[in-house]
Amino acid sequence: MPKSSSRALESPPPSKVWTFLDERLGLSEILEIARHKRVPQHTQSFWYYWGGISLFFFLIQAISGVLLLVYYRPGVDAFDSVRRITYDIDFGWLIRSAHSWSANLMIVAVFVHMFSVFFMKAYRAPREFGWWSGLVLLGLAMTFGFSGYLLPMDELAYFATKVGLDIPTSIPVIGPIMGDLIRGGPDVNENTIQRFFALHVVILPALFVPVLMFHLFLVQKHGNAVPPSEEAKPESERSSIPFFPNFFAKDLAMWLIALNVLALLASLYPWDLGPQADPLAPAPQGIHPEWYFMVPFQVLKVFGNWFPGLTGEIMGMALFTLGGLIWAVIPLYDMNNKNAARARTATWIGFVVLATVIVFTIWGYSAL
Amino acid sequence: MSDSPTDTLGPLDAGLEYDPLSRRKFVKVGFGLFGACYAGALGYPIYRYLNDPAEEAALMAAITEVSLDAASLDPGSVLMFRFGARPAMLIHHLDGSWASFDAVCTHLGCTVQYETDKNRIHCACHGGVYDPVSGHPVSGPPPRSLRKYNVEVKDAQVIVSRA
Amino acid sequence: MNYPAWDVPHIGSGWVIGSIAIFHVMISHFAVGGGLYLPMAESRALKKGRKDWLEFLPNHAKFFLILTGVYGAVSGVGIWFAIGLASPEGTSTLIHNFVFGWAIEWVFFIIELSTAAVYYYTWNRIPERLHLKVGWLYAGASFFTLFIINGILTFMLTPGAAWLEVAGSGQEASRFFQAFFNPTYWPSLFLRTLVCVSLAGLWALVTASRLDGNKQGALKTEVIRWSFGWLLPAFFLMPICFLWYLYQVPESQSQLLGLGISTIGSGTFTQVTRTALITVMTSATILCIAYFVAYRNPREFGFGYAVCLLVLGLAATGSTEKAREMLRKPYVVGEHMYSNGIRKTPVGEPHISEVEKFNSEGYLTQSLWATEEERVAWAEFDHAWNGGVQLASETLGPQVAPETLRRGELMFQGQCLACHTRDAYRSMKNFLRDRDLTSIRNMLGMLHDYKEDSPYRAFMPPLVGTETEREALALYLNEMAHGGEQAQPAEPVHQVARTNN
Secondary structure, rough: OOOOOOOOOOOOOOOOOHHHHHHHHOHHHHHHHHHHHHEEOOOHHHHHHHHHHHHHHHHHHHHHHHHOOOOOOOOHHHHHHHHHHHHHOOHHHHHHHHHHHHHHHHHHHHHHHHHHHHHHOOOOOOOOHHHHHHHHHHHHHHHHHHHHHHHOOOOOHHHHHHOOOOHHHOOHHHHEEEEEEEOHHHHHHHHHHHHHHHHHHHHHHHHHHHHHHHHHHHHHHOOOOHHHHHHHOHHHOOOEEHHHHHHHHHHHHHHHHHHHHHHHHHHHOOOOOEEOOOOOOOOOOOOOOOOOHHHHHHHHHHHHOOOOHHHHHHHHHHHHHHHHHHHHHHHHHHHOOOHHHHHHHHHHHHHHHHHHHHHHHHHHHHHH | OOOOOOHHHOOOHHHHOOOOHHHHHHHHHHHHHHHHHHHHHHHHHHHHHHHHHHHHHHHHHOOOOOEEOOOOOOOOEEEEEEOOOOEEEEEEOOOOEEEEEEEEEOOOOOEEEOOOOOEEEOOOOOOOEEEOOOOEEEOOOOOOOOOEEEEEEEEOOEEEEEE | OOOOOOOOOOOOHHHHHHHHHHHHHHHHHHHHHHHHHHHHHHHHHHHHHHHHHHHHHHHHHHHHHHHHHHHHHHHHHHHHHHHHHHHHHHHHHHHHHHHHHHHHHHHHHHHHHHHHHHHHHOOOOHHHHHHHHHHHHHHHHHHHHHHHHHHHHHHHOOOOHHHHHHHHOOHOOOHHHHHHEEEOOHHHHHHHHHHHHHHHHHHHHHHOOOOOOOHHHHHHHHHHHHHHHHHHHHHHHHHHHHHHHHHHHHHHHHHHHHHHHHHOOOOOOHHHHHHHHHHHHHHHHHHHHHHHHHHHOHOOOOHHHHHHHHHHHHHHHHHHHHHHHHHOEEEEEEEEEEEEOEEEEOEEEOOOOOHHHHHHOOOOOOOOOOHHHHHHHHHHHHHHHOOOOOHHHHHHHHHOOHHHHHHHHHHHHHHHOOOOEEEOOOHHHOOOOOOOHHHHHHHHHHHHHOOOHHHHHHHHOOOOOOOOHHHHHHHHHHHHHOOOOHHHOOOOOOOOOOOOO
């Protein structure tokens, strides 16, 4: 029997409300399942929290996003309404700042979650779909970020979107058509805001939520994966704690920390609103997309310099697609614990990808 | 493990655990208060955020008319006064006409001033300039006109009112 | 300008001090609190005859010794280097006043560092009672380092009326004790002591989290629960001490906090207030987490969580220190010296302050950092200015003489650089983005006039210098903000790397 390292938190005595709800909703059965579910406890358990942290920031996004929706107007009024939120409405600056900061923190948490899952080899059978749905969520989250960035329609948003749209536009043949469709015209304008708005508040949430549910369902079904170092230990040396209330309490505590960090950043470093976008004005120097798009941005830039013309774009795109593909099919290559050579190769791939991300991001910023 | 709470406590902690019930109550009330503070800290900004238009309207509705002893104001000069909670300005133009505006810049909310020598309304914060007759933005960053008030001269009184 | 300006790009000199100080505060307060924690834990363990505690404590002491004795000591010296460069006038004032104070501080440091080493290396080598005495000696010495430095730190916010009477007269040291035991001395000492105690608990949680909950469950539980107790006094007494502290802060300063509370929600919601609120929130979070995660489930309490608590502790102490620093605005030494080193107190014959002196004689006239050629060029500029040459904005750009820009830059370095940077932290480029030259002149005029109702009075020093010096600064700022682009607005200067077509 795995050792549990502590007693469970004492449950409160049942109140009338609880009994009422329990009889009708079967809450105690759910609680019973949650109590029996166990979470492995080892030196790398810390990384288990990052999925939950990402989820928390997503919830913050949803709530603050709905609040912004109360005053935001897409289209020609976009900038004016964001200015009103930032400067006129009480606490509008805080809500907007919390929305922007938690968007960035969410992407950070998602990246930490993804790489920790990768290096703990939590993608292996039977958890392949967890990995794939996670990648879909990452893609959607980045699209959320990209579409949301334009909505204030200040100078930075306008030019960053313009530059950022170069990435899909540089896909050979279909790229330019896609660019026109995304922008709603040859250039970023009110139509683009309206489209991005629809994408940001209707289409993406409608896609994101079901995939997220699926992802969480898989986590519930398969439980937490343990890293190979733990797998190697005999059953008697592994330890675990009950999901409820022990792990749940710690998860909540992590959320509290996340909330605190968010409050700190959002209130002490409020998100700036630049001057209104002017399509005729020259682009300010060093314009670049958000930090999480720095890698594709820089890859395309570098290849464009090395191989001028279409060749560079095609090569950059091809390299990128190939990288993404390898990243996605890793679970099919490194399937189980039996093939040590493949497991090692997968770890190396992880290091290469991580190094590439870091190097290209730093390179991208220093080359601005 | 199904230890009772006291089992896990060593002798050093023995003194802390003599009355578990009242301590539990204390912790419960304490953290209940904590929770309430957190809820308040999150709820208050949201309440103020959503209630802003109502607050604004209440503020606006509170005072609709101000009478000033300003009929003797020299032409070409200005009088700053409070219209409700907001600063406002009354300008007596050289041609004898009167104009009154809300004195809050529509850009980022600084107080604007009338510059007699240049006959313009100027915001020192970001250099916005408004027309002193109509209140329309002339140059600089202001996006909208200043709110204009009605002016009526009755004997020695100048009555400024909101439409 | 007696001293060279320390021009740190992007982050500004303030953040150089800040980034050392935030960690230093965290560790030096731990050095004091931990000094109390170790002998108290040891004496309890001895009384109860707990061998396992006596095995755990040397580990904590080793960590403690390395952290405080090495990083704490080195970063303290680092702060000295940094403040000497960032605010030479302010540092000089402190040295002139407190040179004897520092001598005492130095003695306590020596005792502190030696006893810490003796305490760790004599564990199990000398009689227990003697070892404990060394521990108490350490605790005493480290507390007195706080006792001394607190006088100097609080002096900068509230030098007190007695000292201000003699400020700038050369007789400042005669009011040493009045300046040392200034109005905020005692509340600040209590506040800091509380912080020390809670940080001792927090750091002990870090060491305790390294214990294996499965093998040493009972010990881990005990250590964590006992250490948790160290967090409590601070949380219950801090609000009281804080109110006491605020009560002692001069009204002009504390109203910065009040202003923030009354205008909460809108843009003027001051940073001091925001920082103070964040500190409260972070402290509450620390207590919540320490209780639910550490106290309730001590055996599962892991290193990751301990580090999280520590980071929150860092955020709390960091934002408190930042709020305290900001409360001092616009002074570096309250009511005496502005944050850019210009003295407000009138001295000498005629009885005028540096502000008046620089306004009439010029800020840069006695600067050691201008060459003779530059002075000649400036004189020509002044002459042309007085002769009524119009320096209208249309003729800007290439027409602004480099000597004038250099003069403006020196003004900028001397009077703005203490708080602002060109392009990042409190970026001037950003502040001036929407302002043209006229508007920059208006702004500088407002700072120079420094009228009673000026909104900038609460946090910015007056701008000093002659009219031509201020004009040079305006031209320099305009050049910095708009880079001469205004002269040829029609021509697009920067091309996007790739265009969509």
